[in-house]
Amino acid sequence: MARPRQQDTKQLLDAATQLFWRQGFAATGTREIELALGLKSPAIYHRFHSKHGLFCASLRHYIESVIDWRIRHYLDAEDALTGLCAFFESIPQNAKRFQQPSSCLLVNTSLERASADEEIQACLHEGTHKIFLALRSNLLRLQAQHLLAPNAKIDQLADNLQLQLFGLLVSSRLNNEHHSLADKARHIIATLPITATTGANE
Amino acid sequence: MARPRQQDTKQLLDAATQLFWRQGFAATGTREIELALGLKSPAIYHRFHSKHGLFCASLRHYIESVIDWRIRHYLDAEDALTGLCAFFESIPQNAKRFQQPSSCLLVNTSLERASADEEIQACLHEGTHKIFLALRSNLLRLQAQHLLAPNAKIDQLADNLQLQLFGLLVSSRLNNEHHSLADKARHIIATLPITATTGANE
DNA sequence: TCTATTTTGTATCAATCGATACAAAATAGA
DNA sequence: TCTATTTTGTATCGATTGATACAAAATAGA
DSSP states (O other), X not given: OOOOOSSOHHXXXXXXXXXXXXXXXXXXXXXXXXXXXXSOHHHHHHHHSSHHHHHHHHHHHHIIIIIHHHXXXXXXXXXXXXXXXXXXXXXXXXXXXXXXOOOOHHHHHHTSGGGGSHXXXXXXXXXXXXXXXXXXXXXXXXXXXXXXOTTOOHHHHHHHHHHHHHXXXXXXXXXXXXXXXXXXXXXXXXXXXXXXXXXXXX | OOOOOSSOHHHHHHHHHXXXXXXOSTTOOHHHHHHXXXXXXXXXXXXXXXXXXXXXXXXXXXXIIIIHHHIIIIITSSSHHHHHHHHHHHHHHHHHHTSSOOOXXXXXXXXXXXXXXXXXXXXXXXXHHHHHHHHHHHHHHHHHTTOBOTTOOHHHHHHHHHHHHHHHHHHHHHOOOHHHHHHHHHHHHHTSOBOSOOSSOO
């Protein structure tokens, strides 16, 4: 009943997310967005109403693709401890693989002026809460397997792991030497109150 | 031999630093800078050559004022342990006092696109290295006072403390609830390998 | 007082910003 | 085939961007 779309929304959001991820909201212009998305601005504004709307959609897309994938692939992995280690180690690995630190769109945005916006803040809160819950769930599984001290305060521990995750992402943009970043990631794992040595840590 | 300056450079950089700190490089326009500095753009460009030049000068000014003050006042305090605790606790306290999280200009900038610039990266490296050295020096004093395990790896520990500092600053922009932030800060201190209880921790 | 030197403001630049009016293009159902 | 509906491109909008040409303003030394 109507003209079909040349690019589906997923494709567009993939491209937009990459752009905002790398450069931030303010530093990304509409002309640059047109090139990356392969659509002229009226077509983009027809679907997303504004640059702000496209950015919010990109944030949600980032959570549903990147964040959710990382949670499923690492933190929810069958072997909880191996997954947790791989989760942190993937950050220096990605920085090495793609020659530039990827950081995290949520962390980047939280430090931009854009974070003052209510809708954006809601997205950021949702995304970071997902990460917290996934870390928490992973730690609970570790505890159930008697790999974590039975009196460990899981909520505090998950909160602190998320804190260190944020710090690692900041460090990855400050210093992209692989060895230094990998050391930092290893230290995060090594200081977990693991009770038994299974060969996965240290 | 020439017309005297209406505002000295320190005043200008104080204002510019506040602006970039709050909003970032890309989101801060020249008209806004004019208002904050109380000078028209030609006078500003006469002193700093470009917006980029003003930003670099602001970064250096931030290191020499904010960062150096925090190191002197907290990390280099006579009582090393109390100073270290106060260093981390000052972040939730400042977020509460000024009703908005201050974060850190160096951390904010490292996640902006601007961080790709070589001159800016050198400033960021200098500032963060200063923090690392101050944390390291504080830990060495703790160890000399037998408050820290004698086999503790000071460099790794200082590196990780800086990592958690970065994480705390990110968290302060994501969630400005004072109690939650204060908990995070307290947890950082509580997990230090302190050997004796002096009343300052736990 | 006059001149050399530096700082500042007026006015404005081309370029780019985010955004839109409008019509052509492309389909599905009648 | 015709029409209703949606998507897309052309062309362009006023506003703002970072930056500058130029002259007035303000001092110190001659």
